[in-house]
Amino acid sequence: MPTDILLEVSNLCKSFGSLAVLENVSFNLRRGERIALIGPSGSGKSTCLRAINYLEPPTKGDVVLEGQVIGRRRNGQQMSDREMAPQRAEIGMVFQHFHLWPHLSVSENIVLQPRKVRGMKSSDARALSAQLLSKVHLAHKADEMPQRLSGGQQQRVAIARALAQQPKVLLFDEPTSALDPELVGEVLTVIKELASEGRAMVLVTHEISFAREVADRIIFMDGGRIVEEGDAKAVLDNPQSPRLKQFLASLQLSGGGHG
Incomplete structure (x- = not known):
């Protein structure tokens, strides 16, 4: 496997009964690359994302991270959640809805991840939490409870938690789809800053102008299949498929691709 390939998605299929939601979806993600998945609602974008870390186990196909098959033992059987936990730790996920623990402060929401997932000492986890809250411009909200934050602030905490x-x-x-329009920009700004650090990302988004700006590659999906893919600006400025x-x-x- 070429050393620059971080994630391989091969012939991913997902069916719910007779309904095929993903059909033979394949792509590679290189180190430091940003890929945006775009397409109409119901095209399979979010299911594809959830299948990558086995929140939605694929019906067929493989997901390989740095040469390691995700979610399946060598005999082909699906791993338990406990077996899969170390693999999922390598794949951070930010959801449409923030899923913060309501009974924990902002800082405690973040500290929980490295302590539980990485076995980090409490003092080190608190230092990391402070560093990441600064990164998402929320250092002043460390001791607040999630319900006292705006939606945009909660989503930025969720990004810090994933980091x-x-x-x-x-x-x-679709990290901005649940937000009021005036709060979208603050979340997109943080994602752009993370992208500028060279982090590998796969983004499902309806924000086409944002995808054009932040993504290296665009994958356009429809009907559970990849219809077109390529360089972000080339695909959006000169689409080939009808x-x-x-x-x-x-x-x-x-209204310009912001919905």
Whole structure:
């Protein structure tokens, strides 16, 4: 395997009964690369993201991180959640909805990850929490409870929590779709800053202008399949498939691709 390939997704399929949600989805993510998955609602983007870390076990196909098959033992059987925990620690996930622990302070939400996942000493975990809250511009909110934060602030805490497990790749599942429009920018700014650090990311987003700015590559999905992929600016500025042309035109008609 080439040393620059971090994550390999091979022939990923997912069905719910007779409904095929993913059909033979394959792509590689290189170290430091950012890939944006775009496409209409129901195209399989979020399912693909959840299948990568086996929150949604694929029906068929392989996910390989640095040469290690995710989610399956050598005999092909699916791992238990306990067996999979060290692998999931390498794949940070930021969800649409923030899933913060409501009974824990902002800092405690973040400290929990490195202590539980990495076995980090409490003092080291607290130092890491402070460092990451500064990174997401929330150092002044360390002792607040999540319900006292805005949606944008809660999502930035969720990003810090994902970073606290020190993952090799970050997955973002429409991280701004649950936010009021005026709060979207503060979250996108933090993601751009992380991208500028050379972190490997796969982002599912409806924010097409953001995808164009932050992604190296775009993958356009429709009907559970990859329809078109390539350099982000080339794909968005000069789409080749009629379906992608139609999709981008519909976004422009509805207000410029921010929905």
